[in-house]
Amino acid sequence: MTLIYGHRGARAEAPENTLPSFQKALDAGVTRVELDLHLSADQQLMVIHDPTLKRTTGLRGKVAQHTAAELTRMDARLGLPGWPTPCPIPTLEQLLQACPQIEHYQLEVKSGSERQSRIVLNAIMALVERYQLHDKVVVTSASRTLLRYAKRSGFALPTGLVEEYGLLNPLKSARRYGCQYLILNWKLCNAERLRQAQAQGLHVSVWTVNDAARMQQLINMGVDSLITDYPARAMEVSQGRG
Incomplete structure (x- = not known):
């Protein structure tokens, strides 16, 4: 059965x-949801995709230049024009508190340096322990630096390689960094690659899948999960109502 993750x-x-x-x-x-994490100036985990504020808040500057208290007062509804009410940038902890019904998280870390990786992974682990989420979280990233650090440091949670372009063999990369998940751009997913990945014990998740026919094609192919901007549509397709 293909699992559905809501994209952001x-x-x-x-x-x-x-x-x-x-x-x-x-x-x-x-x-199940996929979301993105950046660090605030006071090293809190903020749920936001871009390193800058412009696209979703209209404000200038970087996420890392503001404290969590400042960021949670900013209105991030510009990503979907016409939304009627303010939508603050949440901290990860606020999301955990507000939506306890969420059963699994793909936490995509937007991280660069090894120092940043250490801070982010320690912060995630602290929240996982506080909220008893050990079986509910996979930390994903396109950053080889972060995945390398996670493996070397014995990070206790599953990790996943996010692969968009496939310039290097994604299966070899996922194995090299000790990942349990392979998060593929759907264009990189074919039956042979899927078969090989699953044979190596990888959970294959594909993104961003919004077209109903493509959802059905990937479900038929046997992907483990798909990530979509349209959770209701994906549920209809997965339940044979699409």
Whole structure:
């Protein structure tokens, strides 16, 4: 059975990576979500995709230049024009508190240096322990630096390689960094690659899958999970109602 993850909540239906967006996914019956993390100036985990504020808040500057208290007062609804009410940038902890119904998280870390990787992974682990989420989290990243550090440091949670372009063999890379998940751009997913990855014990998740026919094609192919901006549509397709 193919699992459904809401991409940044329900990105096409509510402002991405905000509490209303994750609630939209839950309202559709999707209890698994993918989201993005950046560090604030005071090293809190903020749920936001870009390193800068412009696209979703209209403000200048970088996420890392502001404290969590400042960021949670910013309105991040510009990603979906026409949304009627303010949508603050949430901390990861605020999301955990607001949506306890979420059963699994793909936490995509937008990280560069090894120092940043250490801080982010320690912060994630602290929240996982506080909220008893050990079986509910995989930390994913396109950053080889972060994945290398996670492996070398004996990080206790599953990790996943996010692969968009496939310039290097994604299966070899996932193995090299000790990943349990392979998060593929759907264009990189074919039956042979899927078969090889699953034979090596990898959970294959594909993104961002929004077209109903493509959802059905990938489900038929046997992907382990798909990530979508339209959780309600994906649920209909996966349940044979699409």
